[in-house]
Amino acid sequence: MTIKKLAFGAALLVALMVLWGTQRLASGDPGLPPLEITTVDRGEVSQRVVAYGSLQPVERVEVGSQVSGIVDEIYVDFNSRVQRGDVIARIDPSTFEAAVSSAEAELESAEATLELARLQWQRVQELREARIVPQSDVDEARASLRQAESSVQVRRHALDRAVRELERCTILAPADGIVISRSVDPGQTVAASLSAPVLFEIVADLTQMHIHASVSEADIGMVNEGQAVRFVVDAHRDREIEGEVVQVRNAPIMEDNVVHYETIIAVSNEEGFLKPGMTAEVSIIAEERADVVRVRNTALRARIPDDIRPEDPEETGDALVYRIVNGELVATAVWTGLNDGVHTEIVEGLEAGDQLAIGLSLIPDGQRNSRSLFSGDQAQY
Numbered sequence: 001m002t003i004k005k006l007a008f009g010a011a012l013l014v015a016l017m018v019l020w021g022t023q024r025l026a027s028g029d030p031g032l033p034p035l036e037i038t039t040v041d042r043g044e045v046s047q048r049v050v051a052y053g054s055l056q057p058v059e060r061v062e063v064g065s066q067v068s069g070i071v072d073e074i075y076v077d078f079n080s081r082v083q084r085g086d087v088i089a090r091i092d093p094s095t096f097e098a099a100v101s102s103a104e105a106e107l108e109s110a111e112a113t114l115e116l117a118r119l120q121w122q123r124v125q126e127l128r129e130a131r132i133v134p135q136s137d138v139d140e141a142r143a144s145l146r147q148a149e150s151s152v153q154v155r156r157h158a159l160d161r162a163v164r165e166l167e168r169c170t171i172l173a174p175a176d177g178i179v180i181s182r183s184v185d186p187g188q189t190v191a192a193s194l195s196a197p198v199l200f201e202i203v204a205d206l207t208q209m210h211i212h213a214s215v216s217e218a219d220i221g222m223v224n225e226g227q228a229v230r231f232v233v234d235a236h237r238d239r240e241i242e243g244e245v246v247q248v249r250n251a252p253i254m255e256d257n258v259v260h261y262e263t264i265i266a267v268s269n270e271e272g273f274l275k276p277g278m279t280a281e282v283s284i285i286a287e288e289r290a291d292v293v294r295v296r297n298t299a300l301r302a303r304i305p306d307d308i309r310p311e312d313p314e315e316t317g318d319a320l321v322y323r324i325v326n327g328e329l330v331a332t333a334v335w336t337g338l339n340d341g342v343h344t345e346i347v348e349g350l351e352a353g354d355q356l357a358i359g360l361s362l363i364p365d366g367q368r369n370s371r372s373l374f375s376g377d378q379a380q381y
Contacts, residue, residue, distance in 0.1 A: 032308060032327065036361040038296050040354040045338045045345045046288035049222055051263065053213030055233070055278045057203035061175050064196030067091060067168045071188045071199075078182055082173040082202065089171040089199060091190060096166040103159035110148070110155040117141075117148035177204040180276060209274055211243060211265040213282045214253065220261045222286040223248055229265050231282040236273065243267040245284060287338060293352055294343040295321070300336070303359040304329065317349055322357040329357060 069091040076088045124141040127133040181201035184190065190197055211231065215223055229243040247264040254260075265282065267274065300319045310331045312320065317333035324330075334349030350356075 032324075032329065034361045035324070036358040037324065038299050038356050038358055040293060040295050040346065040350050040352055040356065042291055042352045043294055043343070044288065044290045045292055045294050045340050045343050047222070047286045047338055047340055049215060049219040049284040049286055051213040051215045051219070051282045051284065053211045053263075053265070053280050053282055055267070055274055055276055055280055056210050056212055057180075057206060057276055058208050058210055059175070059177075059204040061177070061202045061204070062198045063088070063171065063174060063200040063202060064198050065091060065168070065171060065190050065192050066196055067096070067165055068190055068192045069093075069095065069169065071184050071186055071190060074182070074184065074186055076173075076179050076182070076200070078179060080179045082177060082179060084173055084176050086173045087170055088173050088179075089184070091169040091171070093166055093169040096162065096169055099162040100159070100166050103155065103162040107152070107155035107159050110151040114145075114148035114152050117145040121145045171199065173202060175202060175204055177202040178206060203276070206272065206274075206276070207269050209267045209269050209276070210246075211267055211280050211282060213263045213265060213280070213284075214255065214260040215248075215263045215284070217252075217259040217261065220248070220263075223263055223284055228285045228288075229282055230285065231265075231267075231280045233274065233278045233280050235275075235278065241267065241274075243282075289338055289345060292337070293346040293350060295346055295350065295356060297339070297342060297344055298358050299356040300344060302357055304357060305360065319344075321350070323350075324355045324357055 071089060072092040073090045074088070075086075075090075076082060082088060121141045121144075124133060124138050128135070128138050179200055180203050182199070183197075184199045190199070211229075223245060225245050225248060227245045229245060230240050231243060232240055243265045245263060246266045249262045249264070251262070252259045253262060263284070265284075299321050302322050304322055308329060310322070310329045312331050313333050315333050318336040319334050321332050321334055322329045323332050332349055335347045337345035337347045339345070
């Protein structure tokens with residue numbers, strides 16, 4: 001059994017050596033083993049700041065109630081379009097109508113008292129001229145007249161206040177826009193004793209929106225107003241949308257022990273497919289260069305075995321790459337520019353079309369697109 005196992009292992013080793021030799025001869029490159037290769041091309045390289053935020057309307061108005069009572073009628077619903085001054089809800093006015101009637105009656109009583117005080121003042125003046133009454137009666141009549149006049153003013157203000165409270169039972173739209181939220185139903189009691197409850201939310205225009213993005217303190221130094229932005233939302237992952245940074249707020253926000261700064265991004269929504277509250281994955285373009293020579297970053301971290309690695313060049317650059325020239329590896333110094341995490345700009349040292357070695361490939365060229373039930377995923381270097 002031991003001799004059979006050794007013979008089988010030797011046969012398998014010979015077969016692998018023959019297969020490798022066949023692949024090398026078929027490739028016309030007897031000097032190099034199979035290599036993972038990338039090609040230098042021309043394209044765009046951009047340095048981006050990635051952040052996340054939510055879409056919000058540019059102008060949002062919360063409509064509340066200044067009076068307490070039972071909601072009698074509601075005239076709008078979600079997505080209703082309203083104009084400034086439109087009636088959107090009404091609170092039961094019966095209590096406030098009674099208050100107005102009471103204030104009117106009190107005003108009439110105060111006016112009657114004022115009329116009587118004026119008559120008494122005129123009579124006292126006549127009697128005083130005839131020296132029939134003392135001066136104290138004159139002073140008392142004058143004071144009563146002023147008191148009656150003041151009481152009329154107080155009652156008039158009370159009536160104005162009651163009328164205003166009655167008018168507030170009718171809730172009007174404060175601006176043109178679309179109702180995006182309704183928080184009450186007919187028959188619901190509204191209590192406005194401490195703060196005005198929010199009944200509706202109206203946005204003026206959904207064709208222009210803002211993204212409120214949180215940028216970490218490590219990246220905020222690269223963000224400035226006027227920079228271009230590209231973002232995607234979960235509802236339209238296949239569509240990249242453009243925007244522009246319009247404001248970088250200085251107030252720090254602490255999230256999970258990391259300082260963030262809120263950045264406002266203006267977005268056009270003419271087609272109306274963006275909705276308030278959507279989460280946006282934002283890429284703020286800090287710097288961008290188009291139509292430049294670029295390579296994938298893996299080429300700058302090539303792992304070449306020592307037995308086939310060429311000698312380093314005399315000149316030194318920012319990085320070292322390995323070109324394939326006439327079937328041989330040539331170490332080349334390059335000077336790099338902008339890096340976007342995937343590609344790096346090559347300022348000097350390479351041209352578009354150059355082929356670079358990244359490392360050894362364990363998958364032969366003829367089998368790269370084939371899979372075996374027993375092979376699984378092959379490792380690559």
